Amino acid sequence: MKPFPDSSRLRPTPSIKTSENPRDAFALFLSGRGLRVTSPRLAIFDAAYERKDHFTAEDLLVDSRKRDPEVSPATVYRSLPILVECGLIREVDIGRDHKYYMTTLRQNTFQAQLVCPDCEKIVEIDAPFMEWYGKTVAEKNGMQLVSQRLQVDAHCKDCLKKHAGNT
Amino acid sequence: MKPFPDSSRLRPTPSIKTSENPRDAFALFLSGRGLRVTSPRLAIFDAAYERKDHFTAEDLLVDSRKRDPEVSPATVYRSLPILVECGLIREVDIGRDHKYYMTTLRQNTFQAQLVCPDCEKIVEIDAPFMEWYGKTVAEKNGMQLVSQRLQVDAHCKDCLKKHAGNT
DNA sequence: GTAAGTGCAAAACCTTTGCACGTCG
DNA sequence: CGACGTGCAAAGGTTTTGCACTTAC
Numbered sequence: 001m002k003p004f005p006d007s008s009r010l011r012p013t014p015s016i017k018t019s020e021n022p023r024d025a026f027a028l029f030l031s032g033r034g035l036r037v038t039s040p041r042l043a044i045f046d047a048a049y050e051r052k053d054h055f056t057a058e059d060l061l062v063d064s065r066k067r068d069p070e071v072s073p074a075t076v077y078r079s080l081p082i083l084v085e086c087g088l089i090r091e092v093d094i095g096r097d098h099k100y101y102m103t104t105l106r107q108n109t110f111q112a113q114l115v116c117p118d119c120e121k122i123v124e125i126d127a128p129f130m131e132w133y134g135k136t137v138a139e140k141n142g143m144q145l146v147s148q149r150l151q152v153d154a155h156c157k158d159c160l161k162k163h164a165g166n167t
Numbered sequence: 168m169k170p171f172p173d174s175s176r177l178r179p180t181p182s183i184k185t186s187e188n189p190r191d192a193f194a195l196f197l198s199g200r201g202l203r204v205t206s207p208r209l210a211i212f213d214a215a216y217e218r219k220d221h222f223t224a225e226d227l228l229v230d231s232r233k234r235d236p237e238v239s240p241a242t243v244y245r246s247l248p249i250l251v252e253c254g255l256i257r258e259v260d261i262g263r264d265h266k267y268y269m270t271t272l273r274q275n276t277f278q279a280q281l282v283c284p285d286c287e288k289i290v291e292i293d294a295p296f297m298e299w300y301g302k303t304v305a306e307k308n309g310m311q312l313v314s315q316r317l318q319v320d321a322h323c324k325d326c327l328k329k330h331a332g333n334t
Numbered sequence: 335g336t337a338a339g340t341g342c343a344a345a346a347c348c349t350t351t352g353c354a355c356g357t358c359g
Numbered sequence: 360c361g362a363c364g365t366g367c368a369a370a371g372g373t374t375t376t377g378c379a380c381t382t383a384c
Contacts, residue, residue, distance in 0.1 A: 036338060036383050057374080072341045077374060093262045095316070098373060114304060117313055125304060134319045137281060137292060143321035146284055149262070150317050152301045154310035203358060203363060224349080239366045244349060265348065 029086040043068035044079045054100040112150035118159035196253040210235035211246045221267040221289045279317035285326035
């Protein structure tokens with residue numbers, strides 16, 4: 001293991017964890033697993049964390065290539081599960097052809113997705129009650145909660161304007 | 168239009184609609200649309216309504232062929248949207264490779280899906296509050312509600328037993 | 335040096351579509 | 360007859376995988 005930078009001596013080594021710096025967290029996660037910290041992986045990570053909104057594997061490929069033109073689709077698809085597993089990105093499946101992803105920065109409560117079926121725009125909204133809901137429902141059925149998903153499909157303002165006269 | 172059976176004379180002709188007999192409702196829907204009531208379509212309908220649980224397009228194909236061996240995948244895939252549109256079956260997308268469907272018999276409140284990620288078993292559960300939820304959330308964002316989806320993934324009893332010793 | 339990672343291209347997978355034939359009205 | 364419906368087979372589009380080469384450690 002590498003020694004921490006000087007600043008680390010100021011406090012009693014705060015066991016970096018996931019919080020500090022996502023990029024370091026990723027590198028740590030990798031090496032902790034015996035996985036290698038490679039250029040494509042970092043390019044993909046950086047591309048993902050540059051994104052503030054939802055992105056697809058394809059989006060990620062394009063952006064990764066701005067940093068490392070050699071990155072291939074295969075590597076992107078192989079990296080996504082790793083990023084999801086270490087909790088740095090989240091998969092957002094809205095039931096369309098391709099899956100979406102987004103970074104997990106600043107998300108403490110459960111999020112539902114508001115999706116426009118026309119333009120496929122996704123808005124994340126807090127749905128705190130879901131924390132209770134899923135657990136309760138699962139237990140009531142003798143099951144063990146894994147994850148949940150709450151999606152509301154609704155035409156967005158813009159698309160309502162454009163198609164005003166369709167109904 | 169066919170005359171009602173004798174019993175219908177007991178009451179003032181109850182305007183068949185979707186309720187009476189699903190098969191007739193389907194036929195009526197078709198002809199009302201200028202679509203034809205064909206043998207494959209009825210075979211597919213019957214196969215669907217024979218099912219008491221969730222089924223895939225593939226399931227439906229197999230079952231349809233028991234009634235009409237000539238039915239092709241293409242026709243199944245072309246019929247499913249029709250059955251969904253006339254409200255006789257419902258699409259249940261649990262985010263897996265293939266979509267599930269089920270008949271809409273006796274479903275008055277919104278249903279959520281309890282899905283076992285291991286065996287892919289689906290349990291439908293009432294979630295009445297969702298009627299309010301989606302509308303509220305959509306309106307709050309100036310959007311027009313189309314549909315909703317609430318899914319809880321949880322290991323079922325059986326799979327918990329089988330994999331007891333995986334965590 | 336060795337195991338893991340990568341790019342390439344082909345495969346996989348469910349679903350859709352083009353086309354010529356069949357059939358219902 | 361004329362439009363709608365059907366089966367067949369090929370196409371579609373995202374994600375996965377096999378393989379030989381490259382790289383991190």
